[in-house]
Amino acid sequence: MKKILLSIFILITLFSFSGCGKKENNKEDNNKEQEIINNSNSAVIYFSATGTTKTIAERIASLSKSDLIEIVPEDAYTSKDLEYNSDCRANREQNDINARPKIKNKIDISKYDIIYLGYPIWWGTNPKIILTLLDSYDFTGKVIIPFCTSGSTGIENSVNNLRSYNSNLNIKDGKRFSSIDKDDVIIKFINDNNEVVNSMKVIINNKEYQVNLENNETVNSLIKLLPMELNMKELNGNEKYYYLDSSLPTNSYSPKRINKGDIMLYGDNCLVIFYKTFDTSYSYTKIGHIDNLDDLGNSNILVKFDK
Ligand SMILES: Cc1cc2nc3c(=O)[nH]c(=O)nc-3n(C[C@H](O)[C@H](O)[C@H](O)COP(=O)(O)O)c2cc1C
Numbered sequence: 001m002k003k004i005l006l007s008i009f010i011l012i013t014l015f016s017f018s019g020c021g022k023k024e025n026n027k028e029d030n031n032k033e034q035e036i037i038n039n040s041n042s043a044v045i046y047f048s049a050t051g052t053t054k055t056i057a058e059r060i061a062s063l064s065k066s067d068l069i070e071i072v073p074e075d076a077y078t079s080k081d082l083e084y085n086s087d088c089r090a091n092r093e094q095n096d097i098n099a100r101p102k103i104k105n106k107i108d109i110s111k112y113d114i115i116y117l118g119y120p121i122w123w124g125t126n127p128k129i130i131l132t133l134l135d136s137y138d139f140t141g142k143v144i145i146p147f148c149t150s151g152s153t154g155i156e157n158s159v160n161n162l163r164s165y166n167s168n169l170n171i172k173d174g175k176r177f178s179s180i181d182k183d184d185v186i187i188k189f190i191n192d193n194n195e196v197v198n199s200m201k202v203i204i205n206n207k208e209y210q211v212n213l214e215n216n217e218t219v220n221s222l223i224k225l226l227p228m229e230l231n232m233k234e235l236n237g238n239e240k241y242y243y244l245d246s247s248l249p250t251n252s253y254s255p256k257r258i259n260k261g262d263i264m265l266y267g268d269n270c271l272v273i274f275y276k277t278f279d280t281s282y283s284y285t286k287i288g289h290i291d292n293l294d295d296l297g298n299s300n301i302l303v304k305f306d307k
Contacts, residue, residue: 041111041224042066046118047129049077049090052149056177056186057118060147063183064190066116071133074102084123094123100132107137113224114143114197119158121150121176126158131165139169145193146174198223200288202263202273203304204296211263211288217249218265218285227306230271234300238276242303244269252283261290273303 044066046057054070061068081089093099109115117133119126126148146162148155155176163171175189198219200211213219225244232240238258247268258264260277264284272284275296 042114042116043069043109043112044116044118045069045071045107045109045133046116047071047073047120047127047133048118049082049120049127052179053118053120053147055179056147056149056181057116059183059186060116060118060190063186064116066114067112069107070105071107071129072104073129074104090122090127093128094125096128099128100135101127101129103129103132103136107133109137109139109142112142114145114193115139116145116147117174118147118149121148121153121155121158124153124157125161130162134162134166134169139166142170143197144169144171146171147189148174148176149179150176199307200226201306202290203306204294204301207294209290209293211290213288214286216251216285218251219287221248222265222271222287223307225305227304229302229304232271232273232301232303234298237298238278239272239274240296240301240303241266241270241272244271248285250285252285254281254283255286256280259289261293263287263289 042064044057044061044064046053046069048054048057048070057070058068060066077090084091093101117130119130126146144162146155146159148158153176155174159171159174163169172193177185177189198213198215200213200219200223202209202211225246230242232242235241248265250265250268252265255262255264256279258274258276258278258280260275262274263286264272264274265287266272266282266284271287273290273293273296275293
């Protein structure tokens with residue numbers, strides 16, 4: 001009897017342990033999918049006449065931890081202004097190439113690198129007040145990620161129109177949202193665009209190298225420091241290093257082998273570019289890799305890091 005009870009106990013224990021492990025893993029995987037890659041300084045700037053775009057804007061701002069800024073028209077749109085089956089104000093503006101409806105509020109975009117720009121679709125494109133916004137502030141150097149709501153029309157035409165309105169601007173493809181879209185759709189939108197946004201190049205002796213960046217918090221924090229010019233010190237005939245003034249988040253591991261072109265963080269503030277391949281026992285947080293890095297010679301060098 002004792003033996004039978006013991007076997008039952010072992011079976012239950014084994015079963016519950018393996019089941020538990022599996023459950024935990026699934027939970028972790030789900031959390032990973034839901035995890036937001038927190039991007040640089042970002043704002044959601046939106047216009048909404050009847051509240052649909054506003055709701056999506058609020059959710060993007062909350063999930064991406066961005067500031068939320070409404071574009072408030074000087075003359076608010078009444079429901080009569082929006083009766084598109086008549087000769088309403090909105091229709092007249094959309095048909096008038098020169099219409100630039102005034103914006104009531106001042107918007108400070110200076111501190112943002114990424115701007116999620118939201119609007120409803122009016123007659124297949126963005127409302128004219130969005131052009132007023134682009135005319136009012138200098139968006140050069142910023143990444144604009146458009147989003148819209150509509151009855152059914154996609155965002156593509158409006159994005160093409162915005163790009164041809166000001167070809168100096170960096171306007172991503174964007175996305176149309178429906179009010180029934182769940183959080184996972186919004187999170188995917190934020191993360192997909194964040195990957196597009198993080199890019200870095202280094203310039204050494206007038207030669208520009210593109211860096212294949214890792215997708216981690218260290219990179220997100222480093223990007224915020226750009227542009228920067230560092231006098232990097234030579235060490236051991238295989239690396240150039242510089243101690244940054246501020247610490248970055250770390251997730252260090254022992255790579256065992258350093259590859260020529262690796263960019264690593266040693267400790268929490270020592271930025272290192274390796275220009276030789278060798279075995280190592282040290283731990284680093286990986287930042288990225290340069291595919292075609294030249295031999296950097298055996299002296300200190302000036303390196304420019306930029307977006
Ligand atoms: C003047 C006007 C024109 C519109 N044109 C279109 C259109 O071309 N295609 C479409 O799918 N929806 C169109 N709509 C519907 C709006 O895009 C849709 O209701 C949107 O979600 C409203 O957003 P809001 O509540 O943030 O203002 C139009 C609405 C108005 C008022």
